[in-house]
Amino acid sequence: VPAVLSGAHLSSSSDWDASHGVSRARLNYAGAREGSNAWCAGANQVGEWIQISVPSPQKWIAIETQGRHGCPQWVTSYLVKYSLDGCEWKIADGGKVFEANQDCDMLSRHEFETPFEAKCVRIQPLSWNSHISLRCELYYQKTSQLSQKSDSSSPDLNSLVGRWTGNWGSGPLQFEISENGVGKVEIPGHSSGTCRITLNQRVFTVTISRRDGLTQGCVLTMENPNSLIGTYVHFNCTSFSNMYLQRQD
Secondary structure, three states: OEOOOOOOEEEEOOOOOHHHOHHHOEOOOOOOOOOOOOEEOOOOOEOEOEEEEEEEEEEEEEEEEEOOOOOOOEEEEEEEEEEOOOOOOEEHHHHOOEEOOOOOOOOEEEEEEEEEEEEEEEEEEEEEEOOOEEEEEEEEEOOHHHHHHOOOOOOOHHHHOEEEEEEOOOOEEEEEEOHHHEEEEEOOOOOOEEEEEEEEOOEEEEEEEEOOOOEEEEEEEEEEOOEEEEEEEEOOOOEEEEEEEEEEO
16 A cells, blocks of 8 residues: 555655645655655755654555656665654664665665554655655555455545544544534644644545644544544654544534
C-alpha cells in the first residue's frame, strides 16, 4: 500500500517556505506554477527530515525517492528511522545508509531487509546535491487484521457530521463537524479553533487551526460509525499522542 498516495500525514523538520513544503513531496509531483516540485528543507544540514505518519501501526516494506523535478537538487543518501509513538526512534535495517538519487527525476527504490512495524517513518538525508530536496513514497503491507476491521461500506466526509468528544493524550477535546468536513474544535485548557477534514480511501486527515496561531491535527480511521481512533499530531512541536473520538447524540 503506498502510504503517501493513500493519504498519510506528512510533516518535516523544516521547509524552505510554504511553496516548498511537504505537500509537494508526493512521488512524481510536477507542474507547480510557483515554488518547488518537491519538499525542500529549510536548511542544508544533517538532521533535517521528512516524516510519514499513519493512524495505526503498519508493517513497512519498501521506499522510493526522487529529487526535485526541473531543478538539479536531490538527496544522495539517507537513513530511515521509525517509531510507534513519535518519541522513541529506531533506525531501519540496523543503521543502513541508503543510496538515493543521482538526478532530479530518476526513481530510486529499496526494499527493507527487515520490514518493521511503525506508525511514523522518517527519511533523514545524510548527503545531497545542491540542496536537500525530495519526493518520496513509502509502502506498507496490507494486513488481514485491517481487512477484517473494514466493513463493506466506505465512509465519506458527511458520515462525520455531528458532535464528537474524546481524548488526545493531554486531555479532552470536542469536535463539531458540519457538511463537507469543516467544523469547530474545543480543546479545554488550550486554544480552540477551526478544522478542515479530507478523506483519502479510509484515512481522515484533520487540520486544526488554533486561535493562538498553532497548527495541529490528527489522522483517524473509523472503527465503526460512532468511533474514530488515530494519532494527534502536534505539527509545531513534532510530537504525537494516541487519540480517540466518540460520537455524541
